[in-house]
Amino acid sequence: MEKKIMLTGDRPTGRLHIGHYFGSLQNRVKMQNEVDECYILVADVQALTDNFNNPEKVRKNVREVVMDYLSVGIDPEKATIYIQSMIPEVAELTVFYSNLVTIARLERNPTVKTEIAQKKELFGESVTYGFLGYPVSQAADITAFDATIVPVGEDQSPLIEQCREIVRKFNSIYGDVLREPEVYLSETKRIKGLDGNEKMGKSLGNAIYLSDSEEEINKKVMSAVTDPSRIKKDDKGNPDICMVAYYHNLFSTKEECEKVCAECKAGTRGCVACKKQLAKNISDFLEPMREKRAYYEAHPEIVDEIIIKGTEKAREKAKEVMAKVKKAMKLDYFEK
Ligand code: TRP
Numbered sequence: 001m002e003k004k005i006m007l008t009g010d011r012p013t014g015r016l017h018i019g020h021y022f023g024s025l026q027n028r029v030k031m032q033n034e035v036d037e038c039y040i041l042v043a044d045v046q047a048l049t050d051n052f053n054n055p056e057k058v059r060k061n062v063r064e065v066v067m068d069y070l071s072v073g074i075d076p077e078k079a080t081i082y083i084q085s086m087i088p089e090v091a092e093l094t095v096f097y098s099n100l101v102t103i104a105r106l107e108r109n110p111t112v113k114t115e116i117a118q119k120k121e122l123f124g125e126s127v128t129y130g131f132l133g134y135p136v137s138q139a140a141d142i143t144a145f146d147a148t149i150v151p152v153g154e155d156q157s158p159l160i161e162q163c164r165e166i167v168r169k170f171n172s173i174y175g176d177v178l179r180e181p182e183v184y185l186s187e188t189k190r191i192k193g194l195d196g197n198e199k200m201g202k203s204l205g206n207a208i209y210l211s212d213s214e215e216e217i218n219k220k221v222m223s224a225v226t227d228p229s230r231i232k233k234d235d236k237g238n239p240d241i242c243m244v245a246y247y248h249n250l251f252s253t254k255e256e257c258e259k260v261c262a263e264c265k266a267g268t269r270g271c272v273a274c275k276k277q278l279a280k281n282i283s284d285f286l287e288p289m290r291e292k293r294a295y296y297e298a299h300p301e302i303v304d305e306i307i308i309k310g311t312e313k314a315r316e317k318a319k320e321v322m323a324k325v326k327k328a329m330k331l332d333y334f335e336k
Pocket of ligand 1: 007041150152
């Protein structure tokens, strides 16, 4: 039987938030128990493609992201957590794959297109070679571990599709060496921001972080966008256009949701009471994660150990795959 290998990761440009949790973290925690091998990379090289002018930010967030992983329940006994830049085979593979993809194809990639549009300030009129090519490097991340399943948020689907194309192209030229990975999406898909924006994002300032304190959560929930026509406490509200109602659906029991919505529509419960209840539910939900995180924050040496061990193990795996790739590409000079 073919091995089931999960591989996934995040760019270390900030802490992870509840959008990440519902989009993919939840799936990763579940799936680490269902696969034969599991790799989670901290994509520092990829983070540099749009933060090349801010290496300190990337470096600082490597540990933050690893602590987020550990606090949501990624188990280092099951999942190998590693740093992308410490696996040189991945950079090497990226160079080989760059022959198998055209510039036009990269420019058509919907994820890359959206991101370039968002990063006008950084890139000006012309995007860098590195940023345009990051899907190629992501294909190297995935295939360097023979990964078959990639749990990510839905915005990442075009990148997995691009990886599959590279795999097919590689295999058609050099022989059947690489495997096509499948994307694994969550049912919740994308979580909206506190401001009602379609996307919760670190750069958008509308996120609740997994590591936020109770006070931070209270403050953020109080600022969430509600039905704008509801001005006085006893005005009748419309929960369908209220972010507080939207989050109640994620964090509160079914009965609670029905009750707050009915009371909102009837104008018998004010927004402040409704927000307080939501903030408490979010806070209760995140409490076990905060507790775990506090442990790792107090024991940085344990976090280091997990990263060092994980990276060593990951490197071994990538070397094995690299040997197969080089052989297929006739680059195995002087190998017996
Ligand atoms: N592109 C992902 C992000 O922006 C991070 C990432 C890098 C990744 N390499 C990967 C995800 C490989 C899945 C598989 O967060």
